[in-house]
Amino acid sequence: MQTITSILALLAAATMASPVAISEPQSLEARSIEYYKRFDDLNPLTKREVNPNTVNSLTPAQLEAQREALLLAQSETAREKILFPNPPNASNDTFQFINNTVTPPTGGSIVLSTVSNFPALGSTGLAGAVGFVNPCGLNTPHWHPRSNELLTVVQGTLIGALILENDSGFGNVVGAPPPVIGALPQINTTLTNYTGMLFPKGIIHWQFNPECEPAVFVAGLDNPDPGRAEAARGFFTAEPDEVVQASTGYSDYLTPQQIKELRPTLTSSFTSIVESCAKKCGIPFE
Template sequence: MVNFLSVAHVVTLIAVAAASPLARHQSDPSPSGFNSNTNASPALKAALTGAASYNDRQAILFTEPPDATNITFTFINNTVTDGTGGTIALSTVNNFPALIGTEVAMAVGFVNPCGLNVPHSHPRANEFLTVIQGKLVAGLVLELNDGGSGHVVGQPAPVNGPVPQVNVTLSNYTGMLFPQGETHFQFNPTCEPALFAAAFDSSDPGRTQIARNFFSNMPDDMLITAMGSDLEVLDAKRIARFRDNIPTSFAVIMEEFDSAGDSQGYLSQEDRAQF
């Protein structure tokens, strides 16, 4: 059974992000996605993993009451370079050991104008994302699984083509659920930065980059076949270029070119006016 996020978890975690205005984060030059006093030592992780009871856990986390350092986490924006798509500061068991045993994690994302949080999925968690400031277009690719695949004698042939997708424009304090393992993305269509907070029902949600993972497969013949075996669409040379240039997480929607080779914006001024 899929365990979706509890209301208490979501409200608490989103409040953490909402407490700090975007303007302050945008000017912070720190290269770190979390505060430097977060204790992520291997010893603390090992102690919490082996804690037999909640009293044992308290004794490990609160060695000097009222100090609450081990259960606090500060999200810091590191998007300080113009022309970058954005960044995510993520708290998981990897950098915040207090989450061990809680089945919850949290992310705060800063999406610059025209920034794209590229298509990805979380293999071990459902995500509930809420926009705190600005606007984002969010997309979710639906799952098509009728219980079988391939060509079966006596059954209708599979239908090629794109899988259906749902989209929504999220504005301030509007949230969207992204089910565990499903492909999704967020895109900032405006000229202003956006901020979101996202809660996960796993302390180790993971992140799978769809394009990067796909083009990491080898040999090239396998990729070419999976893409329809049309060498005019994809060949070894193009595959090599893709592998070297696919973004790790965020990207900026670039300008496209019309049939005459003239540059034109991905979103026109009229398009932007909608948002």
């Protein structure tokens, strides 16, 4: 009996000396930071060093001045003097695609080089992009109004998709084909390492990483100022609300109140992660 009493006393003393802490539930941001920290530790390829010798550090005013000077240059020699004032320095002729996808929570990021941030592209007819797509990241449906895009996956897996345009029937004209009602045809495929896909100018398209590993793509565009227009954001921005209601075909499908509540949540570029994929990959989602 004395032995049992002594054991109970020791247990009580240990409990008092080392109380069990009751942890507070983590916020979504805290859980996301913890997830991405583990993700980075397991995926060293997501950490890419920046080469300071290739980073163009011009201010916005300097970039504007360089764009104007290159636009006015009458010869290749004149252009070379603007781009390469201090040989062998190549900073005006290089562009650093910095990866910042590890900043939680995010579905990824696109780094785009255009005439706006890389004036050397001005007379070339070219632009470029590198996309760093986190697990379950979505590059939202969009189109480039002034450029074709050739996208190639260089790491991981992406689903690439484009939506075909409608050119059969405009209004209820007598003797003409009836207007198309319902969803438009979609073209989609799975892109793995070093597989490219063409997204024609003006066609709505998107990419999605369905896997639990990161993906990276590079893309070339045939206009130094390709532009980007968001499909959902552009559509739901229309006012008055009756314009959006009429476009859906049902006046009671979306109420004005629902439209007003939806507009502030619309995003550009990468959205947050896709819920069903996030659950599969164990990524914090709210």
